[in-house]
Amino acid sequence: MEFRKTTVLPLNDAQEAQRLLRKLINDEPYVLFVVLGEGLSREQLVSKAGKFAGLESDLKWVVWARSLEQVRPEIEKLKGDAQLKNKVLTASPQAFVLSFADELCDVIEQNEAANNVRVVKAYLSGQKIS
Numbered sequence: 001m002e003f004r005k006t007t008v009l010p011l012n013d014a015q016e017a018q019r020l021l022r023k024l025i026n027d028e029p030y031v032l033f034v035v036l037g038e039g040l041s042r043e044q045l046v047s048k049a050g051k052f053a054g055l056e057s058d059l060k061w062v063v064w065a066r067s068l069e070q071v072r073p074e075i076e077k078l079k080g081d082a083q084l085k086n087k088v089l090t091a092s093p094q095a096f097v098l099s100f101a102d103e104l105c106d107v108i109e110q111n112e113a114a115n116n117v118r119v120v121k122a123y124l125s126g127q128k129i130s
Contacts, residue, residue, distance in 0.1 A: 005053040006046060006062040014070040021063060021074045025102050030061040031126035032098040033119075036088075038066045045094055045114050052119050059100070060123055068092075080104030097126040 007024060009017040024032060033049040035042055046064045053060040065071045068089075075088055080103035087107045088096050094114050097106040106125040108114050 003046070003050055005056070005060070006050050006064060008046075008064045009066065009071065011066055011070070014067075017065065017067070017070045018074050021065065021071050024061065024063060025074065025078075025098060028061065029100060030059050031100060031123060032061055032063055033095060033122060033126075034063045034065055034098065035095045036065050036068050036093060041114075042066070042094065045108075045119075048114070048116065048119050049095070049123075052116070052123060060126075078102070078104045095122070097122045099126045099128070 007020060009020055024030065033053070035046045035049065042064070046062055049062045053062055072089065075085070078085055078098070084096070084104045084107050087093055087109065088104065091109060093107045093109050094112065095108040096104060099105045105128070106122045108118060108122060112118060
């Protein structure tokens, strides 16, 4: 599994999970690929996103938030499209992506195939400069 450029948020400490996510969103210049939930399929998606995160110097990073409820307060504060935010908060998506500007810009929904092309597309949506 590829976890080199991944932060796994703790399951047993909601405040620490929120602090880590908040720090990555606000203080680091990354396109963040945030995987939500547990299980083998999510672990595989974390690994796949990590492979496409590139070299250490590339400004892409993966976050594995195994519990949406733990990080809900931080997700509610996100900038970006309100419909995308609603999907993240209510539709149990597999993942979402934040841009360099810390805006929600893509959601990989529950029923989507999270294949290589979809993961790259998600990263690219976060790298667009408008």
